[in-house]
Amino acid sequence: MPLSLSPSTSPPAASNLEATPKGPDKASPIIHLSAVGKRFGNHQVLADINLSVHHSEVVCLIGPSGSGKSTLLRSMAFLEEYDEGEIHIEGRLLGWEIDDRGRRKHAGRTRLNQARRNLGIVFQQFNLWPHMTALGNVTEALVRVRGIKRNEAEKRAMEVLDKVGLAEKAKEYPARLSGGQQQRVAIARALAMEPKIMLFDEPTSALDPELVGEVLAVMKQLALEGMTMVVVTHEMGFAAQVADTVVFLDQGSIVTRGTPSEVFRDTQHPRLRQFLQNYLDRNAFWHTTTEQEN
């Protein structure tokens, strides 16, 4: 039976913000942000953010602290409520519902969880549960949320722990693991839920420099396997090697974006050059010493 449309209704394509999610259409973005903005009181934290992330794309968000990059990432999981614009994940509007009068209200818990189901998130502070073993951390949501039987969930959890190289640490409590190992358990915990998109919020910023590599290696492996990833990071080397797109934010806006070589080598943008120069200065110890010798 054909749908009867009242004369006033606009064409179906534009009429519905929550258009049914399309199938695995590789061409359409898996995350789509249009004109997203957020303010804390008078302070505009994010302004007019437009960004699309496609299947298997790795997007790195870089920028000085306070630039809004973490807020932007957290908005993509609706951990921060954006108050302007729209974020769609697989075609579903995230966090909000549009009522009959066209006003937005909070989406119900089930709807929000549905949209979040595709997301795995890794935090700067790991946020493991300290009273559960590594295995317990990974198994918990599989049992409580997905309703998988415990022994089966543990089998799956072991596979994921093995993937991040921690199968032999499964029985350890987080306090007995190094920061890098804890973060890898946190990655395993997110991966066990089989997300389509992984969001990383400064995953290596709380780690000793020597432990950063093992976490980045796991992330690289994920990227190679075709995981869609959005990564807020200060690791420019990682961004240069792994990202498909690098986005530079400053004061809540996207200043520039492009491939790593466009952003890191060819940019003429003064603010970005200044930002990158800081990294060059900081990491140029070898260069400086040789210069001094001359």
Next chain:
Amino acid sequence: MFDWPTFLFSLPLLGKALLITLQTSLLGNAIGFVIGTLIASMQLAKMPLLRRLGGSYIFIFRGVPLLVQLLVIYYLAPMFGLPNLPPMVAAIMALSLCSGAYIAEILRGGLLAIPSGQREAAHLLGMSRPAILLRVELPQAVQSTLPSLVNELVLLIKSSALVSVVGLADLTRVAQNLASSDYLFFQHYLVLAGIYCLINIPLTMFGRRLERHLERSLA
């Protein structure tokens, strides 16, 4: 000085009374723990109404003396033309309601100490509120507040001496009866004091062991 035959004769009676004391205070503490968990999580809820309700509960049940609570509960039912609650029920009710208020405050402190990121992570994995409370928050809150919780249990066992006012034959009431029948006041009350003291030994040991057990897993 000490009349041993009387002491031996009183032991079976005191034994039965000890069971009543343990029954009321342990059950009261267990139910109080459930109430305390609920009230603590209400106080930390987002909804202002829930917070207010939780706050009022603590205001009332921590503010009114246990003795008065016992009497009010015991004499409440007849006000509505109903028969009195059985003394045991009234006693357990009063003890759970009162200890619930104290336990709520203890647990609230423990819950507040948990970094909010842990909650956020659980939430994002799709865990429901009750699941987060029971699986993520409560075990940690209990672990960090265990000494205070054991303390609360010890206090409650001693407070349970008050249940004799609703006619329950607990330790204190039985000792009083014994004393008034043979006038050996000092002896019976000394024995009574000794028994209360002895109850604490296994409790303290249990508390220590539990602490050590939890510490080992989190060390």
